[in-house]
Amino acid sequence: NAGVMQNPRHLVRRRGQEARLRCSPMKGHSHVYWYRQLPEEGLKFMVYLQKENIIDESGMPKERFSAEFPKEGPSILRIQQVVRGDSAAYFCASSPLLRYEQYFGPGTRLTVT
Amino acid sequence: ELKVEQNPLFLSMQEGKNYTIYCNYSTTSDRLYWYRQDPGKSLESLFVLLSNGAVKQEGRLMASLDTKARLSTLHITAAVHDLSATYFCAVDIKGTEYGNKLVFGAGTILRVKS
Numbered sequence: 395n396a397g398v399m400q401n402p403r404h405l406v407r408r409r410g411q412e413a414r415l416r417c418s419p420m421k422g423h424s425h426v427y428w429y430r431q432l433p434e435e436g437l438k439f440m441v442y443l444q445k446e447n448i449i450d451e452s453g454m455p456k457e458r459f460s461a462e463f464p465k466e467g468p469s470i471l472r473i474q475q476v477v478r479g480d481s482a483a484y485f486c487a488s489s490p491l492l493r494y495e496q497y498f499g500p501g502t503r504l505t506v507t
Numbered sequence: 508e509l510k511v512e513q514n515p516l517f518l519s520m521q522e523g524k525n526y527t528i529y530c531n532y533s534t535t536s537d538r539l540y541w542y543r544q545d546p547g548k549s550l551e552s553l554f555v556l557l558s559n560g561a562v563k564q565e566g567r568l569m570a571s572l573d574t575k576a577r578l579s580t581l582h583i584t585a586a587v588h589d590l591s592a593t594y595f596c597a598v599d600i601k602g603t604e605y606g607n608k609l610v611f612g613a614g615t616i617l618r619v620k621s
Contacts, residue, residue: 436611
């Protein structure tokens, strides 16, 4: 059973470009969480999704950030018009229905130049 | 708002010594988690503590939970170099019946010196 997969693992974008981060949950898991880790800091919750539904986006910046988890395919975290402050590691986690433990992917390290 | 505080934030210790990392949280929560992160890597789950008085041990690490004091500890016994990493505690906030989001502490950077 493959773990949570994220791609790309490293992403470099110039200021003003768009970044798309992908997350494929573990097989059988229907819930996806996105967290951001700024340098030298802990992880901060961004958004929690089920298939075709955003359950909780209380940690998402109000502008430029969006997330989706379509019926088919991976969950996508999209950052428009990236700025240097978006440089961070973005981790995705998944969990099965009605279970609490989250399993983390390897992360995508975004660098904005 | 749930706050999670860890201390110390940085810990340098000699091999063979014992030490404890503390994790305080501000409001009632159902579960407490300890994770390990190596530089540039993802989070590895160490322990999940589910109830007051819970104690779990794995190798040289032992975690405990006191829900009344809202305190968890991660005790390191006879440290070895391989334990050098960043350790996070996290507490979950009950969301919907479908799942919970995690609130993380800032992390404790542990360096074990030979």
